[in-house]
Structure formats: structure tokens, C-alpha cells
Amino acid sequence: MKSEHKRYLEQYTSTLTKQQLQEIPDAIAEYFCADEFNANECARLVKAGVKRASCSLKAAYEVEQESLPEVGRLTVVLDWDENPVCIVRLTEVSCCPFNLVPEEFAHLEGEGDGSYQWWYKAHLKFFTDYAKSIGREFSLNDELVLERFEKVYPEG
Numbered sequence: 001m002k003s004e005h006k007r008y009l010e011q012y013t014s015t016l017t018k019q020q021l022q023e024i025p026d027a028i029a030e031y032f033c034a035d036e037f038n039a040n041e042c043a044r045l046v047k048a049g050v051k052r053a054s055c056s057l058k059a060a061y062e063v064e065q066e067s068l069p070e071v072g073r074l075t076v077v078l079d080w081d082e083n084p085v086c087i088v089r090l091t092e093v094s095c096c097p098f099n100l101v102p103e104e105f106a107h108l109e110g111e112g113d114g115s116y117q118w119w120y121k122a123h124l125k126f127f128t129d130y131a132k133s134i135g136r137e138f139s140l141n142d143e144l145v146l147e148r149f150e151k152v153y154p155e156g
Helices: 003-013 018-022 036-047 058-063 103-109 116-133
Strands: 027-030 053-057 074-078 084-097 143-153
Touching: 003 027, 003 074, 003 084, 003 143, 036 074, 036 084, 053 058, 053 103, 053 116, 058 143, 103 116, 103 143
Parallel strands: 027 074
Antiparallel strands: 053 143, 074 084, 084 143
């Protein structure tokens, strides 16, 4: 995490109690998506409180030898230029095959026209392309890591 991201995070964490600070397993800074338009759009949607969920390919955690995210983790949401936009706290983590992701979760992602059909088509393309980039073939049965979060900073 860059120093400006840490400073932004500290603006929020300085308002927390000692108990609240102890409940944070870790903090990261990242943008959503893999291109400028979508990274900026997702950051805008998160800040507006529209986007309250995200998903990723579980196999990517295995390839990167990373553990799954933990509830309570803070994320400094960045735009494409890596400017801090807001902070979210992870409230739920679960795994689910792509073809069984519930419609309600797709709505929480808040992207596109908000429909399950839009979500399915956009994410099928994204995960198919992403799987190829890590040397895998994407299947509709591949597990996704579903993350739900709440915006905690700035308020409003």
C-alpha cells in the first residue's frame, strides 16, 4: 500500500475505538476490474453506495498462493490512477459456482443495467478471458469468491 493510501486509511481508522481496530484482520488498497473505464465506474458506484459486492475467480487465489479475504478487511477503493475514492469493510465472504450465483448477488454488484442477464454475460466474458490469462479454461462450474461489503468512509 502506497503512503497516500495509508494516510487516507488512517483518516478513517483514527476515528475507530481500540476494539474496532482489533477487529480489522488486514487492509489493502486496490481498484476493481482490469481496465480504466470499469475501474473508475466501479469506484464511483462503490462511493455512491450502489455497488456493495464483488466477485473473483477462486482459482486465482490458488495460482497466486493467496488466502481468501477475511470478513472485517478494509479496502481503500482506488480509481484507475490509484487515487483513494472511499473505504469499504468486508461483511461476508462465500464461495459459489459461477452458474449458481444468485440473482440477488448480481444486483448487489450494481454494474451495467443491474440485471442478472447483464451480470452473467459481462462476468462470463471477464472470467473466460481471465482464466486464459492464467493458463486455465473457464467452466460454468468454476467457483467464485463472493464478497459483500459496506462503505465506511467517507460517510454519506
